[in-house]
Every structure is written in C-alpha cells, then in structure tokens.
Amino acid sequence: MEIYIVSDIGGTQMRVAAHNTEDLSRVNVKKIPTLGEGQTPTERLIQLIREVSGENRIRAIAVAAPGYLDPEKGIVYLAPNIPGWRNLNLRQHLYDVFRVPVYLGNDANMAALGEWKFGAGIHHRNLLYLTISTGIGSGVVLDNRLLLGENGLAAEFGHVTIDPEGPLCGCGHRGHLEAYASGTGITNFVRQQLSAGVRSSLSLDNNLSSKEINQAAQLGDSLAIQAFTRAGKYLGIAIANFLHMLNPSIVILGGGVTQAGDLLFTPMHQALQESIISPQYLKNLKITTAVLGDDVGLKGALALLITEFCQPIQNSSGS
Amino acid sequence: MEIYIVSDIGGTQMRVAAHNTEDLSRVNVKKIPTLGEGQTPTERLIQLIREVSGENRIRAIAVAAPGYLDPEKGIVYLAPNIPGWRNLNLRQHLYDVFRVPVYLGNDANMAALGEWKFGAGIHHRNLLYLTISTGIGSGVVLDNRLLLGENGLAAEFGHVTIDPEGPLCGCGHRGHLEAYASGTGITNFVRQQLSAGVRSSLSLDNNLSSKEINQAAQLGDSLAIQAFTRAGKYLGIAIANFLHMLNPSIVILGGGVTQAGDLLFTPMHQALQESIISPQYLKNLKITTAVLGDDVGLKGALALLITEFCQPIQNSSGS
Numbered sequence: 001m002e003i004y005i006v007s008d009i010g011g012t013q014m015r016v017a018a019h020n021t022e023d024l025s026r027v028n029v030k031k032i033p034t035l036g037e038g039q040t041p042t043e044r045l046i047q048l049i050r051e052v053s054g055e056n057r058i059r060a061i062a063v064a065a066p067g068y069l070d071p072e073k074g075i076v077y078l079a080p081n082i083p084g085w086r087n088l089n090l091r092q093h094l095y096d097v098f099r100v101p102v103y104l105g106n107d108a109n110m111a112a113l114g115e116w117k118f119g120a121g122i123h124h125r126n127l128l129y130l131t132i133s134t135g136i137g138s139g140v141v142l143d144n145r146l147l148l149g150e151n152g153l154a155a156e157f158g159h160v161t162i163d164p165e166g167p168l169c170g171c172g173h174r175g176h177l178e179a180y181a182s183g184t185g186i187t188n189f190v191r192q193q194l195s196a197g198v199r200s201s202l203s204l205d206n207n208l209s210s211k212e213i214n215q216a217a218q219l220g221d222s223l224a225i226q227a228f229t230r231a232g233k234y235l236g237i238a239i240a241n242f243l244h245m246l247n248p249s250i251v252i253l254g255g256g257v258t259q260a261g262d263l264l265f266t267p268m269h270q271a272l273q274e275s276i277i278s279p280q281y282l283k284n285l286k287i288t289t290a291v292l293g294d295d296v297g298l299k300g301a302l303a304l305l306i307t308e309f310c311q312p313i314q315n316s317s318g319s
Numbered sequence: 320m321e322i323y324i325v326s327d328i329g330g331t332q333m334r335v336a337a338h339n340t341e342d343l344s345r346v347n348v349k350k351i352p353t354l355g356e357g358q359t360p361t362e363r364l365i366q367l368i369r370e371v372s373g374e375n376r377i378r379a380i381a382v383a384a385p386g387y388l389d390p391e392k393g394i395v396y397l398a399p400n401i402p403g404w405r406n407l408n409l410r411q412h413l414y415d416v417f418r419v420p421v422y423l424g425n426d427a428n429m430a431a432l433g434e435w436k437f438g439a440g441i442h443h444r445n446l447l448y449l450t451i452s453t454g455i456g457s458g459v460v461l462d463n464r465l466l467l468g469e470n471g472l473a474a475e476f477g478h479v480t481i482d483p484e485g486p487l488c489g490c491g492h493r494g495h496l497e498a499y500a501s502g503t504g505i506t507n508f509v510r511q512q513l514s515a516g517v518r519s520s521l522s523l524d525n526n527l528s529s530k531e532i533n534q535a536a537q538l539g540d541s542l543a544i545q546a547f548t549r550a551g552k553y554l555g556i557a558i559a560n561f562l563h564m565l566n567p568s569i570v571i572l573g574g575g576v577t578q579a580g581d582l583l584f585t586p587m588h589q590a591l592q593e594s595i596i597s598p599q600y601l602k603n604l605k606i607t608t609a610v611l612g613d614d615v616g617l618k619g620a621l622a623l624l625i626t627e628f629c630q631p632i633q634n635s636s637g638s
Contacts, residue, residue, distance in 0.1 A: 152566070245473060
C-alpha cells in the first residue's frame with residue numbers, strides 16, 4: 001500500500017500515523033516519549049516512522065513541530081523543549097533516510113490547518129485559531145491558505161501588545177495577550193494578588209495552576225473568578241483587534257484554559273462586543289471551541305500534505 | 320482602442336484614467352470635484368468615465384472608493400464624505416450603463432495594491448501599507464494576494480487597541496493606534512497638553528493641525544517634538560505587533576503625517592526594536608515611505624484589474 005506519514009512532535013511525546021493515500025484512512029498510529037536513552041529525538045522519530053510504515057511505500061511525510069521553524073526551508077531554528085533541535089534541517093534528515101518529499105509546519109499552524117480541514121472550521125475560508133494553555137499559540141487560514149508570512153514567522157497572536165505598561169510576558173516584553181490570558185498569565189495574576197494579601201481559597205504554592213484556579217472559581221472563589229474575568233476581558237479586546245485586521249468567519253479556541261468555559265467566555269464576549277468597531281464583523285461570525293483534541297497535530301500534518309503535496313484542493317465551501 | 324477604466328473617488332475629487340489594454344499605457348486622465356450642482360456623485364462618475372473613454376471600447380472598470388464596502392458584492396455600505404453613498408450597489412450602477420466587468424476596492428487597499436505592483440513594494444510578496452493622515456488606513460498583501468477577509472472588512476490596522484485605557488479614537492473606542500499616531504491623534508494630544516498649561520509656540524486655535532505641529536517641531540518646539548515622539552513610539556509598538564502577526568518583508572508608510580520624517584521615524588524604529596520578540600522579524604525587512612503620491616488610487620485600481628480581471632499574474636519576484 002502507498003501511505004502518507006504524518007507526525008506530531010511535542011516536548012513529551014511524539015506521534016506518527018500512516019494514512020492510505022487513496023482514501024486517506026488511517027492504517028497505523030503510534031506514540032512514544034520524545035526523549036529516550038541512547039537516541040536523539042531525530043533518531044527516535046526516524047525509527048518510529050519505520051515502525052509505523054512497515055512494508056508500505058511512503059509517498060510523502062509531514063511533521064508538526066514546536067518552536068520557531070521555517071516551513072519553506074524545512075529548518076527548526078529552536079524547539080525549546082527538544083534537546084538538540086536548534087538550527088536542525090529536519091527536512092534534509094528525513095529526506096536523506098526516506099527519499100520522499102518532506103513537509104514541516106509549526107504545531108499551532110498545523111492545529112489551525114487540522115481544525116480547518118477536519119474539525120470545527122470545515123466550510124470556512126477565513127479562520128483564526130487560538131490555543132490557550134501555558135502560552136498562547138495561533139494559526140490563521142486566509143482565503144483557504146495558511147498564513148505563513150515571508151519566513152514562516154507569522155501568526156504569533158499571543159505576542160501582540162494589549163497594554164505597553166502591562167504585566168511581563170514569557171518572551172520578556174510587557175502587556176502581550178499571552179501575559180494576560182494564558183494559563184501562565186492567569187496564574188501570575190493570582191500569585192500577585194495573593195502576595196498583596198487578597199483573600200482566597202487558593203494559596204501561594206508551587207503547584208498553583210490555571211486548572212486549580214478554574215476549580216476554585218467553579219466553587220465560587222472570588223479571586224479565581226476575577227482572574228478568569230480579567231483574562232476573558234483581554235482576550236475579547238484582542239479578538240476584536242484580530243477581527244478588524246483579518247475579518248475571519250470563524251474563531252476557534254482550544255487549549256486547556258478554555259476548560260473554564262463561561263468563566264472565560266462570558267467576559268470575552270462582552271469585551272468583544274464593546275470593542276468591535278462595526279457589527280458587520282460579528283455578523284455571521286462563529287466563535288467556537290476546538291474539536292480535534294490530542295489528534296489535532298496529526299490531522300493538521302495530514303491537511304498540510306493534502307493541500308500542499310497533492311494538487312491544492314479547496315475546502316468544501318470553495319468555489 | 321480597447322481600454323481599461325480606473326477611477327479613484329475621494330471626498331473632494333474624483334479621478335478617472337484610461338489605459339490601453341495591450342501595453343497598459345495611460346491614454347487619458349481627468350479629475351473633477353466629487354460634488355457638483357444638479358448631479359449625484361454617481362452621475363458625475365458615469366459622465367467622467369464617458370468623457371475619458373471617448374470613442375474607445377471599455378473592457379473593464381475598477382474603482383477605488385472610500386469607506387466601508389464589500390468588494391465581492393460591489394456595494395459601498397458607507398462612504399462618510401460622499402452624499403448618498405450608503406448601501407449603494409456601485410457595481411450594478413456602472414454595469415447597467417457600461418455592460419462590462421466592474422471591480423471595486425477600498426481606497427487604502429487599492430493604495431497598498433498600487434504600491435505593491437507599481438511603487439515601493441515591487442518584488443515583495445508580503446507587504447503592509449499604512450497611510451497616516453487624518454486617520455490611519457491600511458492594506459495588506461500576503462503571498463501576492465490582497466488581504467480582504469470574509470466580507471472585505473479586513474486590514475483596519477488603525478483600529479487595533481494599543482492601550483484599552485488610552486485616548487478616544489474617532490471611531491468612539493479607546494486607545495487605538497489611530498488615536499495615538501494619526502494627525503488627529505497628534506493634534507488632540509497637543510490640544511490636551513496646551514489646555515493643561517504646557518508652554519509651546521503653538522496655540523489652541525481651530526486651525527491647529529499635524530502640519531502646523533510638524534513645522535513647530537522642526538523649529539524646536541518641545542511640545543511639538545514630544546507629540547511626534549509619542550506618535551512614533553506607539554506606531555513602532557503597533558508595527559511590532561503587525562510583524563508578529565503577518566511577518567511581511569516590507570512596511571510602506573504613506574500619508575501626510577510621514578512628512579515629519581525622522582521626528583516620527585526615529586522613535587518609531589526605537590520602539591519597534593524594543594518591542595519585537597525576535598530579530599528574525601527584522602532581518603531583511605524593509606521599512607520605507609510610499610512613492611506613488613496622488614496617483615496611488617488610480618495605480619491601485621489598475622493593479623486590481625490586472626491581477627483580478629486578467630489571469631492572476633505574479634509579482635516580478637513570484638516563482
């Protein structure tokens with residue numbers, strides 16, 4: 001059988017799946033830890049691809065990888081959680097072994113592509129995907145094409161300034177969306193309030209996380225509720241900005257922080273309504289949550305293959 | 320001869336030009352006031368197109384128009400400075416008279432397309448154009464295609480929040496880029512400082528404008544200098560955000576406020592350097608001023624015709 005190989009590399013685990021090139025059905029999938037004794041992550045990836053492929057003939061490979069990378073050149077500049085993945089020509093490494101076309105994409109971009117092709121974004125030509133967890137990742141599809149920019153560095157929507165005097169972001173700059181609305185931003189706000197003496201069922205320990213804050217909020221803790229209200233407000237302001245800039249027909253929200261549900265979404269919708277410059281941007285706009293779960297990276301890599309490697313195909317709504 | 324008709328409609332003047340479809344050379348051009356006794360602006364436009372066309376056969380028409388419009392539907396929703404241009408199906412009106420394909424574009428988008436095809440952006444695939452005058456308009460080309468969004472409402476880069484508690488914008492919201500860095504934003508800041516008793520060679524009269532403030536700054540007035548420094552700083556922060564989101568290879572700045580030159584650009588570059596999350600975004604990035612002047616709308620309409628009406632053609636650098 002002829003197969004496509006798709007892979008999703010994370011800091012903890014790597015997944016590889018094989019799909020029949022004729023009907024795109026998944027014929028095999030495996031997941032292993034990214035790090036292992038006596039092997040580099042790249043060696044582990046190559047071995048996993050061999051295992052998942054078996055006797056089948058590989059036609060093309062697509063890999064979703066974290067960090068800064070250049071999808072056109074196939075180079076991972078820096079994947080902070082993967083030892084040795086710095087200025088790594090991953091495409092060349094895989095091509096040298098398998099001798100087939102190799103495609104590479106940033107994990108958040110691949111997630112956006114996955115949701116667009118197989119998930120919540122089917123039938124949409126213009127899509128904004130935000131994944132809100134420890135940080136904020138994003139991916140954008142415009143007119144049925146992935147937004148990459150000149151060097152594949154586009155779609156860093158977590159790193160837009162909402163307030164130049166705002167809290168520190170993980171990147172070292174102030175007042176980015178990520179510094180307000182990510183799990184880290186929410187946790188930092190609660191820590192700061194606790195340090196200032198605000199009373200709460202939460203306490204200043206090392207395990208404080210947005211998940212724990214969410215649980216406290218669901219039980220009525222007012223500091224915890226305030227933390228999500230604040231995150232939702234800034235998220236709504238940022239989404240209004242993104243609508244003014246991109247005018248998408250769907251915004252898809254994924255990532256662990258969205259588990260907070262209406263605690264986050266109600267203030268988000270309110271701030272969005274207040275911040276939008278014309279109701280036209282909200283007309284027919286769908287705002288929804290991601291549906292693909294842990295599979296999103298593999299599905300995105302498959303979407304990349306069938307939109308880039310095969311002849312470009314339109315989404316179902318394409319004309 | 321067979322000709323393309325291109326038109327640029329402003330609140331004060333409308334321009335129409337005719338181009339030979341074979342070599343794209345301009346064979347005629349005329350400019351008249353947009354408003355006139357006993358005729359609607361649409362009637363004046365139709366008459367001007369007839370005059371400029373003469374005996375030639377029109378193959379297609381493209382119009383650059385101000386305000387909110389839907390380029391796909393050909394409808395001007397609202398052009399604030401043109402009486403009667405509200406929910407106007409301009410495409411249908413022109414088609415009913417001339418019976419040729421009619422294209423419509425927002426003036427800032429057309430300016431971006433003009434600079435991309437014929438001006439400062441030649442050879443670039445990913446371009447951000449900002450025109451900074453009374454307000455801030457913008458247009459974006461991504462991968463050699465104009466960014467329009469789902470309903471043609473994209474690229475309102477003047478209306479992104481830089482500080483939710485910031486000064487009022489003309490649109491009624493707070494802290495937008497336009498409220499800081501447009502001519503209006505600069506003038507409002509100076510007015511507010513003068514009202515607060517800050518000493519300056521400028522005075523609180525009705526004629527205070529960014530042009531006058533620029534002249535005072537060139538003569539060393541410290542309030543005037545401060546006004547441009549502040550505008551440049553927020554412009555730099557905003558451009559950093561736009562680079563994170565779009566990763567263009569060129570940023571083109573047009574509009575009267577850019578006449579201030581380094582008064583604006585020096586603080587802009589400094590804030591950009593301070594705000595960018597990775598030097599990769601600035602590598603090979605060109606930041607430059609617009610070159611097409613008053614002709615930019617007509618040139619943009621011509622660019623629209625030859626990229627949309629003719630078979631899509633790539634920019635010179637396209638491969």
